[in-house]
Amino acid sequence: MIMENRRNKKIAWMVLGILVCINTVAWAVVKSVSTDHNLEVVFFDVGQGDSIFIETSDGFQVLIDGGPGLAVLEKLGEEMAFYDREIDLIILTHPEHDHMFGLLEVLKRYEIKNILWTGIIRDTAEWKEWKRLIEEEGANILIAETGQKIVLSENIYLSILYPFESLEGQETKYTNDTSIVAELIFNNVSFLFTGDISKKIEKQLVDEYIDLESDILKIAHHGSKTSSCLEFLEVVSPELVVISVGENRWGHPHPETLANLEKFGIQVLTTRNYGDIKIVSNGNSFNIK
Ligand SMILES: [Zn+2]
Numbered sequence: 200m201i202m203e204n205r206r207n208k209k210i211a212w213m214v215l216g217i218l219v220c221i222n223t224v225a226w227a228v229v230k231s232v233s234t235d236h237n238l239e240v241v242f243f244d245v246g247q248g249d250s251i252f253i254e255t256s257d258g259f260q261v262l263i264d265g266g267p268g269l270a271v272l273e274k275l276g277e278e279m280a281f282y283d284r285e286i287d288l289i290i291l292t293h294p295e296h297d298h299m300f301g302l303l304e305v306l307k308r309y310e311i312k313n314i315l316w317t318g319i320i321r322d323t324a325e326w327k328e329w330k331r332l333i334e335e336e337g338a339n340i341l342i343a344e345t346g347q348k349i350v351l352s353e354n355i356y357l358s359i360l361y362p363f364e365s366l367e368g369q370e371t372k373y374t375n376d377t378s379i380v381a382e383l384i385f386n387n388v389s390f391l392f393t394g395d396i397s398k399k400i401e402k403q404l405v406d407e408y409i410d411l412e413s414d415i416l417k418i419a420h421h422g423s424k425t426s427s428c429l430e431f432l433e434v435v436s437p438e439l440v441v442i443s444v445g446e447n448r449w450g451h452p453h454p455e456t457l458a459n460l461e462k463f464g465i466q467v468l469t470t471r472n473y474g475d476i477k478i479v480s481n482g483n484s485f486n487i488k
Pocket of ligand 1: 248249295297298394395420421
């Protein structure tokens with residue numbers, strides 16, 4: 200009996216040992232997955248317009264603007280699995296054709312959970328189509344306003360910096376200066392998205408915020424000379440600037456803007472020259488793919 204008890208104890212210890220080993224391996228796997236936690240931001244080459252896709256490693260997807268055509272659909276097809284027909288959040292920075300048109304098509308083809316926009320009114324057929332589609336979509340609709348924080352994943356969030364107050368129900372012909380400005384923050388790395396704001400709004404942002412510093416800046420209004428004032432570039436102090444631009448008759452990006460960026464020694468990538476620009480970050484640094 201004593202012998203048998205000893206043997207049982209030995210077996211029990213062996214089982215316990217094996218369980219401890221399995222547990223250690225399991226934790227090592229969990230740890231390696233969690234250190235892989237990252238963020239991808241893709242500036243789609245959609246011609247003369249903006250369209251930016253954000254995805255966290257746990258699958259939260261955001262689309263900021265849709266560009267002027269159908270290119271966004273093909274781009275989403277490249278980034279998303281073929282069976283994935285759902286986008287967590289779409290953001291319309293402002294209701295201009297080069298930002299909005301592609302989103303209309305995305306609304307028709309994907310299931311959208313949340314929609315963030317300014318609620319500003321324009322008297323255009325495209326705007327009416329947008330309004331109809333978002334009402335039909337059944338998504339949660341958020342009106343952008345300073346101070347909002349949208350959590351995408353652990354330690355990854357979007358902070359809304361502008362408009363300073365809700366613009367819902369207001370009507371304007373020129374919506375560039377109503378563009379949503381948002382900062383995407385992942386630990387020590389941040390992206391600043393500026394829509395098509397002009398120097399006037401950039402200066403207001405400089406006055407309003409103590410800390411606007413960002414690693415990557417999506418330059419406002421496709422590199423137009425009416426945006427990107429020196430004060431703003433100096434305060435944001437980006438390491439990298441992305442200019443979303445295609446063939447156009449306005450001369451975007453303007454040589455003056457490019458010269459200013461060069462003056463500050465900022466690296467510049469344009470979608471016209473590089474195609475889709477994918478940036479991957481682990482929260483401490485970023486890589487351009
Ligand atoms: Zn634009």
